[in-house]
Amino acid sequence: MEKGWRNLNNDERNRGISNLGLDGNSKIPMTTARLRPLEIRDLDSIMQWVNDPAVVGNFANFKVPISRDDEQKFLEKTIASETDRVFAIETEQGEYIGNAGLHQIHWPSRVGRIAVIIGKKDHWNEGYAEAAVESLLRLAFNQYNLHKVWGMVWEDNPKTKHLYLDKCGFTKEGVLRDEYFHQGKYHNIVRISMLEGEYRARRTEA
Numbered sequence: 713m714e715k716g717w718r719n720l721n722n723d724e725r726n727r728g729i730s731n732l733g734l735d736g737n738s739k740i741p742m743t744t745a746r747l748r749p750l751e752i753r754d755l756d757s758i759m760q761w762v763n764d765p766a767v768v769g770n771f772a773n774f775k776v777p778i779s780r781d782d783e784q785k786f787l788e789k790t791i792a793s794e795t796d797r798v799f800a801i802e803t804e805q806g807e808y809i810g811n812a813g814l815h816q817i818h819w820p821s822r823v824g825r826i827a828v829i830i831g832k833k834d835h836w837n838e839g840y841a842e843a844a845v846e847s848l849l850r851l852a853f854n855q856y857n858l859h860k861v862w863g864m865v866w867e868d869n870p871k872t873k874h875l876y877l878d879k880c881g882f883t884k885e886g887v888l889r890d891e892y893f894h895q896g897k898y899h900n901i902v903r904i905s906m907l908e909g910e911y912r913a914r915r916t917e918a
């Protein structure tokens with residue numbers, strides 16, 4: 713199995729950064745995750761996790777079971793959508809491990825919602841989501857010229873809060889109280905965001 717960013721020592725991290733031509737002081741992690749546009753051919757890979765409660769159980773809008781036909785229609789619609797930009801996350805060896813995207817993009821405001829799913833559970837906690845978020849932010853602010861990227865994380869999910877707030881530098885905007893009734897109880901949702909200026913400031917900090 714590939715050695716994730718999380719498991720590398722500092723020398724290995726610096727070598728990785730210099731291989732990518734990045735400044736050794738940069739806060740950007742080595743991109744061990746690659747993003748490529750999501751395609752219909754990813755359907756079989758997606759079907760391997762899309763009905764797994766351990767992966768999608770935190771998403772109130774995932775009504776399992778999802779049939780292959782339903783998922784194909786959803787995929788076709790999302791790929792063609794003007795307001796979504798969706799990607800497959802791959803390891804450096806080209807193994808598909810999940811999906812990442814910018815959704816609900818409101819082009820006049822230059823605002824979009826971020827979402828990342830690592831569907832291959834054996835690759836959790838190896839730094840892939842962090843790398844995917846960093847790649848999405850780079851695309852959002854440098855390629856799509858967005859002004860703001862926002863997201864929603866469950867208040868009772870410490871892992872995703874740690875990922876976006878602590879590791880990736882998002883700001884907590886507020887709490888949507890009792891926003892979802894899911895699995896027998898109400899859940900608060902934390903709305904998070906990053907502005908373009910904040911993204912650029914993070915990159916110039918040593």
Ligand SMILES: CC(C)(COP(=O)(O)OP(=O)(O)OC[C@H]1O[C@@H](n2cnc3c(N)ncnc32)[C@H](O)[C@@H]1OP(=O)(O)O)[C@@H](O)C(=O)NCCC(=O)NCCS
Nearest residue numbers: 767770829830836837838839840841842865870871872874
């Ligand atoms: C949430 C998810 C995207 C994270 O992906 P990942 O590749 O495992 O994330 P990373 O490895 O980049 O980072 C995980 C971090 O959380 C930490 N973590 C793991 N379990 C944790 C817990 N119970 N509480 C707090 N932090 C936790 C890890 O140690 C790591 O932090 P570190 O690098 O500081 O040690 C992935 O688990 C997933 O797809 N889950 C299902 C779908 C989902 O919930 N998506 C998010 C919706 S908002």
